[in-house]
Each structure stands twice: as structure tokens, then as C-alpha cells.
Amino acid sequence: MKKHIVVQKYGGSSVANIDRIKTVAKRIVDSKTTNNHLVVVVSALGDTTDELEEMAFSITKTPPEREMDMLMSTGEQISCALLAMAIKTMGRDAISLTGQQVGIQTDKAHTRARIHTICGQRIRKALSKNQIVIVAGFQGVSLEQEITTLGRGGSDLTAVALAQALKAKVCEIYTDVKGIYTTDPRIVKQARKIKTITFDEMMEMASLGAQVMQARSIEVAKKFNIPIHVRSSFSKEEGTMIVKNKEKLEEIAVRGVTRNKSEAKITICAVPDQPGIAAKIFSAVSQTGANVDIIVQNISHTRHTDISFTVLKKDIHKALTAAKKIAEKIKAGDVLHEDDIARVSIVGSGMRSHTGIAALMFQTLAKNKINIDMISTSEISISCIISSEQSDKAVQVLHKAFNLDKIK
């Protein structure tokens, strides 16, 4: 009988210290059966990534990206070697491999490389010897044999890409939570673990603030229809399955509520209402590298209008500088900014067929005296920008209003 391949990925908190590495090793050994092959992707040990970054930044504020990749990739090389040792010590054969050894070929975009191809030959050879293969996550190699890294959360991408290349049955993402929840359990006690969620919903949740999995890797999983099982490293309980859209899933309109405090708002007042003025503003802001998200332009009754938009908090300074400059140029009014905002979103692919979802969201917030500042919608999500201090309450009342505390 041909064995099926399971790809497992363990994050940094799962291998934060030697004891946890041993626990993870035991778990891996336990999940190896006579009819499966295991390929395990591992992140760097707990704080290693931060420590390495700190060293680089104590040399220069702008470390060259190629050298950063050279440096940062050692974190995963260390953890995969240690994990292989721990497994071998338990009497199971294992072998660790770097991104280069696996043949994870990427482009040359250091610190944010994209995977082109994966040559699975070396892995297949190891699997044919019944070895458990431990792969250093987050890293690859360019055609020129330069070490590259895939960006923060890149180990998820390594796992999903390997699952695709090896035609794995499932890609298991092990983490320090038990799965995907209807919302953050720290905000809502009644938050429920979601049994099954679609790729689209998960992508939306990830990009709107749920931090369990990197959005880019879910995109890849969706593209190749690779089922993902998000589950806890410390419990044998089933977690959340991320799968393709299914009829049955459509029944629920709203799958979860997210909250995200990473954005800040900029408002340019009294912008002359002329064609092409918005383009001028946003091309100026984009040129700074700041990513503009929600944009709201008030209906103009006079010949002037207010334009508000959000950017990531980390980009606020450069965006603000650019906004002030362009405001002066186009003879607009004051430029205001607001840091204490939060984005609260509801996500669910059922929105496509259900009506009244937006209305219920706005009514619920209004009933609770929560003022909505900006609104943004996608096909399967609705986001409101509100004040940061009201955001806990907003998540709680929305979670209840959409009956998320009652789903099985």
C-alpha cells in the first residue's frame, strides 16, 4: 500500500525551549504510523528571531537585506537540527534539511522572497528510507544560490508549498491555540472553536486580524486546494479544518468577528472638489511605501470635501508627511490624524446569500452607542472603524448578535 504524506508545521512557541522540542518530538513520533510519511516544517526557537534581529540592528539601523537573510535563516537551521536529534534519540530515524537542501527555489527578493518551485527529490529519497524529514521553515534559495527568507510567518508558506509539491493528504499547522475561534477568546469568553472554515473566510479573517496563520499561505492552499488543519501542539484535540467552499458551510452567514488595532487614520480637510485630486493625494502617499487601506470621501455639498484614509500605524509618520505636503500643494485645509482606532469586522461566506447582515451589524453597534467612523466591505466581510476603547465591547455585542456563542 502506498503511504500518504502528512506535512506538519510547528511554530516558534511550540519549540520555544529544549523541553518543548522534546514534547514536539514525542508528538511527531506518536503520529508516525506504518502508512504515513511525515514531513515536518519548523520555525526558529521562541525568541531566536528577535535576538538575531537585535544583533543586526545594534550594528546598523538599515541592515542589508541579503545579509539579513543569511543571518535570520540560521534560526530555523538550529531548530530543525535540534528537533531531528530529539526524534532520533527516541529511536525514530529523522533528518533535518535546510531550504537550500530541500531545493525551495525562490526569487531574489531578500526578506520577502516568493517561492518559484520546490524540488522534492531529496525529501522523497529520505521518505523512501522511512525517515521523518524535518525542514527548516521560512527559507529558500535563489537560482544564484543566495539564501532567501519568505517574510514573517513564512514557515506556514513553506509548509503549504511543501504539501502541494509532495501531494500531501493534509497540511497540519500546530500552534499554541486549539484552532480558529469565532473571535479572540481574550475578548469574548464565549468564543467557540470553529470546526470548519473556508479558505476565503480564513484569508479574510487572517488579513483582518486573526493571527493564527499567515494570509499568503492560505491563498496558496486555496489555489491548490490543500486542506489545512490548524490545531494545538499541546493537545490531541481536533482543531479547525480549512477547506474549499462547501454547500453545507453556506448555512452560517457570519463565521467570526475580528478586531485589528494596527491601523491609524489620516484626514485631509477641505480638499478642493476637482477631478483627479484623489489620485494626486493617494499616489503621493503610496510613493512613501505606506499601504493605504480604507478610503472615505464625504459627499461634497460645497466645493470642498474631507478625505479620510487608514494606513498601518508603523507607516503613519511617512504617510502624514506626504499628506501634509500634498495638502499644501493642492491648497487643502488641515491634516488630522487619529491613532486610537480599531477595525472590527464580521467575516462569513454566507454573506453572499444572506441579506440584512450589514443592517444587523450597524444596528447592533448603534444600540450599544458605538459610533461608526468608517465602513469598508468585501464580498465576505464588513469592517467598521470605531474608537479603540469601544472595540472590546463591539466585538462582544457582535459575537452575541450573530449567535456565534451558540454554534457547534
Add this chain to the structure above:
Amino acid sequence: MKKHIVVQKYGGSSVANIDRIKTVAKRIVDSKTTNNHLVVVVSALGDTTDELEEMAFSITKTPPEREMDMLMSTGEQISCALLAMAIKTMGRDAISLTGQQVGIQTDKAHTRARIHTICGQRIRKALSKNQIVIVAGFQGVSLEQEITTLGRGGSDLTAVALAQALKAKVCEIYTDVKGIYTTDPRIVKQARKIKTITFDEMMEMASLGAQVMQARSIEVAKKFNIPIHVRSSFSKEEGTMIVKNKEKLEEIAVRGVTRNKSEAKITICAVPDQPGIAAKIFSAVSQTGANVDIIVQNISHTRHTDISFTVLKKDIHKALTAAKKIAEKIKAGDVLHEDDIARVSIVGSGMRSHTGIAALMFQTLAKNKINIDMISTSEISISCIISSEQSDKAVQVLHKAFNLDKIK
């Protein structure tokens, strides 16, 4: 004009922390001129090697060697990336390269690999762009693309092998001392820095206890006649040149005195005096992997004899177990062992032509009431095993007797 290549090697203490990395970077930038190319080999940051080893040993007492190499090689990858960053920050172009990227091809003997060939192509390409090349020491890659390491002190070997492959003008070994001394300055205050020493003398000194440079790399330097300059990372002063034998050097009979406490002595008493009995004993001991060094067999007046030999202290347990077993088998007497011994040696290629060197050594020790336990000689060295507590004194009186405090 064609530029000449200089290979520099900086040890772990020279890059022990970020400040020292910056100091070393400054030194490298200062030594880059318009008519040289620099290739810099760097060891792991100060304690990194020990820290990585500790992690492995907290998982298992016998970490698999392949995984050890995977783990340990990260130390040098980190330091070379940081050093390249520091140099670039100072406005000079630099690039770090792993053993794999340089193409340091080794055999498959993990943790003690031997270099087969070096493909210098990648380095030459970088040099042609006038980049300073920073190479991760101590590591290579097997034909199967497995990461290998060259054993402790292996960065010296990387430097010498690169100097050979690139036809470098000189190989500079930067360390925390100012050069090679006539003896350990911690034992003899009057110890003098040696200006020039031959490869043979240096090899002998290194294997007899002088720890500045790895013996194996001096052997390679000798084989390819690569001049080595041992000097301080923290001073611009000239250090010690290690060169091929020269007429002029022959004038001095004794170049230095070394002391080594790494050995222990085992004595098998009342060994039956039969042909082939020594072979039996030493093949039994060797089979444990213990390296037998000095062997002394007392002249046999009766039909029994005593056989003494030294092994490295770290091997004493296994050697002793084997010795006791074989002693019982061949019906010999007691097996004794002595840990508190030291080997004191005088080294000098002038011994070949000078007479009376051994006599002066023995007389000097006798005059100072230092008892000689065992004697061993090579073409250019004489070693005496004495009690450990008398070894400081022995080094002092020998240093004086051979006028080493007076050489220029």
C-alpha cells in the same frame, strides 16, 4: 596592476560581541588598499559554539554527527553575516558566504571532515567587483550537499586552504595574543615573541601544547608553502611569521618551550616478557579509540616487565578499562594510573645540527630536582613527562637554560 590577495582569519574571541565585530570590521576596512583583495575567514561569536553544543547535549549525550554539523555551522554563518553588515555600514562593499556557497568541498566525515577541493569561482567573482569577501570558517559541504564541519580550530584550516586555492600572498591569523611566544607568558614573564618560526617547529609546538594555531592547518600551509602571519586583532604590531625552513633560522637550537597537561599515564605492572605481548596490549587499548602517545617499557631483568603509556585525559576511562581487561587476560599484575602529570617539551629545528641539547635539558631538570618520568623525542623536539606540580618550574628553568629570554 594585478591586485594580490590577502586571507585574514579572525577567531572567536576577536568577534566575541557586537563591539568587537565593529572593531574587527574597522581593522579590515583599514587594511583594504587599492592593490589588494581581502578574503576574511571568521569563527563563531565568542560563546556561540559552546551554547549550541550545550543545547544539543541537553537533548542527548550522543548527538548524531550529521545533525551536529547542521547545528554548529550556524555559529559561523551568524558571525560572517554580522561582520559583512558592519563592513558595509562603514561604506565598503562586502559579502558573506557560507562554506557551501564558497564551494568548500569536503569528505563525508561529519564533525571532522577533510577538505577535498575549493571552487574559488564565487569568491573570485565577488573580488572582481572589489567586494571584501567574508567566509564562514570551520564548515564545508560534501558532494551530497550535506553540511560538514572541520573539527575544532577548523577556521584556521579554512583560511589556509583558501589562501592556497586563491594563491594568496599571505594568510594572516588574527588572535587575542600578539604572536607565537618562546613559551606561555603566563608561566614565564620573560617569554619573548618569536619573529620567525618554521612550519615544522610550529607544528611541533602546536601539537605539544601551544594553542595559538591548529596543527593540521600548519601542516597544510607547509605542504603548499603558504606564509602565515600570526598577529593580534587588537594591535597593529607585527606578530610571528611562520615560514619554510631557512638557513638563517638554523642558528637557534631551541625555539621554544611548551607545557601540556592534557595527558594521563597508565602503567601495567609485571607484564610477562613474551614476544607479541606489547602488540596485544596496544591493539586492545587502540580499539577503544583512545590515542596512545608516549610508551615506555622498562628493561626487563626478570621474566616480567612494566609497561607505561600516556593517553589523553579525556580517554583515560576507556583506556583504563581496556588495560585492566587485557592485563587480566595476559596474567600481568596491577594496572596503575596517574593523572597529575605534565609534558614539558623543547622544540627547535636547530636540534638537527646542534649536539648536547638533550643533555642540557636533562641536566637542567636534574639540577632543579625535577624527576623525569618518561622521555619522548622527535627530530626537532624533546619531551619529558614530569609531575604536574613541578611543570611551571620546569618551563621556567628550561626557558632560561636555553637563553630564550635573550633572543631578539
